[in-house]
Amino acid sequence: MQVVLVSPRNPLNIGAAARAMANFGFSRLAVVAPYAPNWREARSAVGAPELLRNAREYATLAEAVAGCALVIGTGTVTHRKPEQPVVKLPVLAPEISRCLGRGGDVALVFGPEKRGLTRDDLSYCHLLVEIPTTPEQPSMNLGQAVAVCLYELATRAIETETAAAAGETAAGRSGEAAPQENPATSATLDLLAGVIDQVMTAADYSPPEMRAANRHDLRLLLRRLTLTERDGRRILRLFRRVLWRLRR
Amino acid sequence: MQVVLVSPRNPLNIGAAARAMANFGFSRLAVVAPYAPNWREARSAVGAPELLRNAREYATLAEAVAGCALVIGTGTVTHRKPEQPVVKLPVLAPEISRCLGRGGDVALVFGPEKRGLTRDDLSYCHLLVEIPTTPEQPSMNLGQAVAVCLYELATRAIETETAAAAGETAAGRSGEAAPQENPATSATLDLLAGVIDQVMTAADYSPPEMRAANRHDLRLLLRRLTLTERDGRRILRLFRRVLWRLRR
Numbered sequence: 001m002q003v004v005l006v007s008p009r010n011p012l013n014i015g016a017a018a019r020a021m022a023n024f025g026f027s028r029l030a031v032v033a034p035y036a037p038n039w040r041e042a043r044s045a046v047g048a049p050e051l052l053r054n055a056r057e058y059a060t061l062a063e064a065v066a067g068c069a070l071v072i073g074t075g076t077v078t079h080r081k082p083e084q085p086v087v088k089l090p091v092l093a094p095e096i097s098r099c100l101g102r103g104g105d106v107a108l109v110f111g112p113e114k115r116g117l118t119r120d121d122l123s124y125c126h127l128l129v130e131i132p133t134t135p136e137q138p139s140m141n142l143g144q145a146v147a148v149c150l151y152e153l154a155t156r157a158i159e160t161e162t163a164a165a166a167g168e169t170a171a172g173r174s175g176e177a178a179p180q181e182n183p184a185t186s187a188t189l190d191l192l193a194g195v196i197d198q199v200m201t202a203a204d205y206s207p208p209e210m211r212a213a214n215r216h217d218l219r220l221l222l223r224r225l226t227l228t229e230r231d232g233r234r235i236l237r238l239f240r241r242v243l244w245r246l247r248r
Numbered sequence: 249m250q251v252v253l254v255s256p257r258n259p260l261n262i263g264a265a266a267r268a269m270a271n272f273g274f275s276r277l278a279v280v281a282p283y284a285p286n287w288r289e290a291r292s293a294v295g296a297p298e299l300l301r302n303a304r305e306y307a308t309l310a311e312a313v314a315g316c317a318l319v320i321g322t323g324t325v326t327h328r329k330p331e332q333p334v335v336k337l338p339v340l341a342p343e344i345s346r347c348l349g350r351g352g353d354v355a356l357v358f359g360p361e362k363r364g365l366t367r368d369d370l371s372y373c374h375l376l377v378e379i380p381t382t383p384e385q386p387s388m389n390l391g392q393a394v395a396v397c398l399y400e401l402a403t404r405a406i407e408t409e410t411a412a413a414a415g416e417t418a419a420g421r422s423g424e425a426a427p428q429e430n431p432a433t434s435a436t437l438d439l440l441a442g443v444i445d446q447v448m449t450a451a452d453y454s455p456p457e458m459r460a461a462n463r464h465d466l467r468l469l470l471r472r473l474t475l476t477e478r479d480g481r482r483i484l485r486l487f488r489r490v491l492w493r494l495r496r
Contacts, residue, residue, distance in 0.1 A: 012260070020392055022385035049385065090403050132403055137270035137297065144268055144395035147388070151396045155338050155380055 002028035014042035016143025018052040024154035029055040069104025069183035073125035075116040104183040123219040184232035202246040250276035262290035264391025266300040272402035277303040317352025317431035321373035323364040352431040432480035450494040
C-alpha cells in the first residue's frame with residue numbers, strides 16, 4: 001500500500017505524516033505537486049525518515065495512482081455529497097485486504113491541509129474513508145489523520161499484512177500468476193476513459209459544454225464497476241474499434 | 249475520562265493534542281507543570297479549541313490524578329522494564345469501561361516530548377498502554393500519539409461512552425449510589441501511602457537511605473491491589489491506629 005499526499009503545504013505536516021508511516025511500518029510515500037521550497041525543507045529536515053527521502057514525486061494524482069487497483073480518498077464528507085461509497089475507518093481494513101489479496105496495489109490519498117481533496121481529485125478514488133470524528137470538530141490535522149489511519153490499518157488488518165506480502169509477490173512475478181484477473185489498475189481505467197471520451201466526441205454524444213462533466217462522471221462510473229484488468233482491456237479494444245469506425 | 253499532559257513543551261503539540269480531543273469528543277484536559285510561556289502561547293493561539301482554554305493546571309501529577317481510580321500511562325516501554333501491567337492500545341477499551349462502569353474516573357497520561365514519563369510519574373499509574381508501533385521507529389510524536397489513543401477509545405469503546413455517562417451520573421450523586429464500592433481514588437491511595445510511610449519510619453522498618461525506594465514500591469503496590477474506596481478507608485484507619493500506638 002502506498003500513501004499519497006496531494007499538494008501538502010506545511011513541512012511539519014509532511015514530516016509528521018512520514019513519521020507516522022515509519023511508526024506503523026509503511027514505506028511507500030508519493031507526493032503530488034508539492035510546494036517546492038517546503039517540500040525541500042521537509043525532506044532535508046534533521047531526523048527525516050528514510051522513506052521521506054525515497055518518496056516519489058508526481059505532477060498529477062492520476063500519475064501517482066496509475067498502478068493502483070484501489071484508490072481511497074480521505075477527508076470530511078460533511079459539506080458535500082460524496083459520489084462514491086464511503087467506508088468508516090474501523091471497517092476499511094477488509095476492503096484493502098480483498099484488493100491486496102487479488103494482487104492489486106492500494107493507495108491511501110490525503111488532500112492539502114486547508115481545502116482537502118478537490119472534486120476532481122476524488123474522481124480518481126474508488127471509495128472514500130471517513131474517520132469517525134465529532135460533528136462539532138470534524139476536520140483533523142493532516143499528520144494526525146495519517147497517524148490514525150495507519151494505526152488502524154496496521155493494527156486491525158493482520159490479514160492485510162499477509163495478503164500484502166502475497167500480493168506483492170504475485171505482482172512481482174506477474175508472468176506466473178493470473179494478472180488478467182487482477183483488478184484493473186487506475187492507468188487502464190484512465191486509458192479507457194480517454195478512448196470513451198473520444199468516442200463520445202466523435203459520436204457527438206453531448207454538447208461541448210457538457211464534456212468536462214461527462215468526463216468526470218465517466219471516471220467515477222469506471223471505478224464503480226470494479227473491472228478486472230482483463231475486463232478493462234476487453235472494453236478498451238471494443239471502444240478503440242468503435243472510435244476507428246466513427247472516424248472513417 | 250480526562251487527558252493529562254505532563255510538562256508539554258511545544259505549543260504546536262499542545263494545540264494538536266487539544267484538537268484531537270475535540271475531534272474525538274473528549275473535553276477534560278489537565279496539564280501538569282507546563283513551561284509557562286509556551287503554555288500561554290498554546291492557549292491563546294487562534295482557533296484553539298474551547299477545551300484548551302478550560303484546561304486545568306496542576307503543579308504535580310499526583311494532584312492532577314487525585315480523583316481518578318484508574319491512571320493509565322503512555323509511552324514506549326522498550327528501554328525500561330515496566331513495573332506495572334502493560335496493555336496494548338487495541339485492547340485498552342474494556343479496562344476503561346470496567347472502571348467507568350464502577351463509577352471511577354480515568355486519566356490517560358502523556359509525558360513530555362523528549363523524555364516521556366519519568367519513573368516517578370509512572371509510579372502513579374495503575375497500568376501502561378502501548379501503541380503497537382514498529383521496533384525500528386517506536387517513538388511517536390505527542391500530538392499523533394494523543395490522536396491515535398483517542399481515536400481508538402472513541403471508536404471501539406461504545407460501552408465506554410455509555411458507561412462513562414452512567415459513571416459520571418453516579419459520581420455526581422454519590423450520596424445515592426454506593427460510592428464505598430467504587431474503586432479507590434488516587435488521592436485515597438496517596439493518603440494511605442503517606443500514613444504507611446510514617447508507620448514504616450516510626451517502626452524503623454527500613455534504613456533512611458531505602459525510604460525513597462520503599463515509597464516508590466509502595467505506590468505501585470497500592471495500585472496493583474485494585475482496592476475499593478471502602479477498602480482504602482478501612483486500611484487507612486488501621487494504619488492510623490498503628491501509627492498512634494507506635495508514637496506513644
